[in-house]
Amino acid sequence: MQKIISNIWCNGDAEAAGNFYASVFAGASSHVESSYPSEGLADFQRAMAGKALTVSVDIGGTAFTLINAGDEFRPNPSISFFVNIDPLQFDDETAARAHLDAMWRDLSSGGRELMSLGEYPFSKHYGWVEDRYGVSWQLILTDPDGASRPYIVPSLMFAGPVQNRANEAIDFYVNLFDDAEAGSRFPYDEQTGPAAAKALAFGDFRIGDQWFAVMDSGVEQDFSFTNGVSLEVLCVDQAEIDRLWDALSAEPEAEQCGWLVDQFGVSWQIVPQNMGELMQRPQAFEHMMAMKKLVIDDF
Structure with missing residues (x-):
């Protein structure tokens, strides 16, 4: 079971977004995972009665959850997703490039380029694009001789109030989670925009069998997590929920329904792994809405 799932906030269009990703990525799938109850909703949620609450998307074996909600939040490039295109998975490099280019065209439609598609010192073929739903993707033709990484890798960009803290974040997350380790660290050689010398141009770490990338932005940004x-x-049980909650939560005012914000501003949802089963209990939605940290026995 995938331990950590990236959740993407959608403005009432989660089903459409799921269908879009299922069409863009080969072999991807999308389905409604849970729905809002028909009654008992707070005033601000009543328009969502009976509609999809979460949509599950699978891209190359990596699960995402799309949250169907309002316009309170929108994804931004502070968290993006590497899509690693390995030439060895194709007949030749030309076919791999064509596959990447097709994804680029689909993701760019109605979106915007953040880094144009082309050759860079770190890749023969790479581009960074924000799609029509605000989700950012870094499409990269990988080096077959480089370290192996999964098809999808979430990437955290440290900018603004957390500029130059990527190294610190790697150490914090690796020490917090079981079966975790630091991977590569590539520092800037000199001051680069807001990035200090020795800040991370790129780094990564592993939690279980999942990889996460980090970087300190080399350009001033007007957004963060x-x-x-x-x-x-x-989480496997209440003890794990309690431990992670206590270690991660850094903004008490942000605590709600299992959500928290850590010291870097990253939002987490600390939930039991049988959340789907718990949500089938009578009045489970109302019980969840009344909680900050989730308590399994209170569902």
Whole structure:
């Protein structure tokens, strides 16, 4: 079971977004995972009665959850997703490039380029695009001789109030989670925009069998982490929920329904791995809405 699932906030269009991703990525799928109850909703949620609450998307074996909600939040490039295109998975490099280019065209339609598609020192073929739903993707033709990484890798960009803290974040997350380790660290050689010398141009770390990338932005940014993309941790029991909650939560005012914000501003959802089963209990939605940290026995 995937331990950490990236959750993407959608403005009432989660089903359409799920269908879009299922059409863009080969072999991807999308389905409604849960729905809002028909009654008992708060005033601000009544328009969602009976509609999809969460939509599950699978891209190359990596699960995402799309949260169907309002316009309170929107994803931004502070959390993006590397799509690693390995030439060895294709007949030749030309076919791999064509596959990447097709995804680029689909994701760019109605979106915007953040880094144009082309050759860079770190890749023969790479581009960074924000799609029509605000989700950012870094499409990269990988080096077959480089370290192996999964098809999809979430990437955290440290900018604004958390500029130059990527190294610190790697150490914090690796020490917090079981079966975790630091991977590569590539520092800037000199001051680069707001990035200090020795800040990370790129780094990564592993939690279980999942990889996460980090970087300190080399360009001034007017955004940072929000609930637009959150990281949901599926916990085996209440003890794990309690431990992670206590270690991660840094903004008491942000605590609600299993959500928290850590010291870097990253949003997390700390939930039991049988959340789907718990939500089938009578009045489970109302019980969840009344909680900050989730307590399994209170569902």
